[in-house]
Amino acid sequence: MSWTDERIEKLTKMWEGGSTASQIAEELGGVSRNAVIGKAHRLGLKARPSPVKANDKTADRAEAAPAPAKAAKPAPEPAAPRAAPAAPAPRAAAPTAPTPAAPAPRAAAPAAAVPAGDAPAAAPQPRIVSVGPGGFLRQGPGDQQAPIPPAPPRRLVPAKPSPEIADKTSLLDLNDRICRWPMGHPGEADFHFCGEKVNPGFPYCVEHCGRAFQAQLPRGHRRPPPPLPFGGPRVR
DNA sequence: CCCTGATTCGC
DNA sequence: GCGAATCAGG
DSSP: OOOOHHHHHHHHHHHHHTOOHHHHHHHHOSSOHHHHHHHHHHHTOOOOOOTTOOOOOOOOSSOOSSOOOOOOSOOOOSSOOSSOOOOOOOOOOOSSOOOSOOOOSSOOOOOSOOOOOOOOSOOOOOOEEEEOGGGOEEEOTTOOSOOSSOSOOOOOOOSSSOGGGTTSBOGGGOOTTBOOOEESOTTSTTOEEOOOBOOTTSSSOHHHHHHHOOOOOOTTOOOOOOOOTTSSOOOO
């Protein structure tokens, strides 16, 4: 697969929307998670909370002697790696949380680059109450402007499996007082459980206890095994 | 182990 | 430019 404009667009959209690289890769199809990340970086749209990049400890005091015991590898010159990434904003450590780029007062275009080095004026920033999942900003009820990155498009799942089993005993309905004898095949839409009142002391109702527990007959008098509750192993 | 994103580097 | 391999934190 190649990176067509459409695919790039989708990647960009999902990436900025907060989808994980895996989700994006799955959605696009034909590409791996790594491919998505690599492409995203090449496109210049990086910058999302990375689980591994949270490092930012101020150097600490009372910590001198212990040997670093690190860098078992090449450890080349710290400077001059590869293509010098135009480090845009080496701004001093901001005391506040690293919230997403403050919405520009004018052009609301979510530009990837934030070269604005020094903006002394405190722009009419919306009052940020909290940061929701995906990094979008919650605002106070009085604030007008809608949150610009709207809720990230997460994958949706149906609230209910299907109306067919709505009145049937599902896995979640099981307790130790109702018969858990399976009806149908697991994985199928109408799979459910017996749901009858249990035979006290047993996990099944009286009827299914009769199926589950059978007297051991003397050798030579065994009957062929009863049909398995699931109808036997299924072949896919 | 699983997940995540970041980085490297041969192609 | 691409992406597998690798790294490293959660």
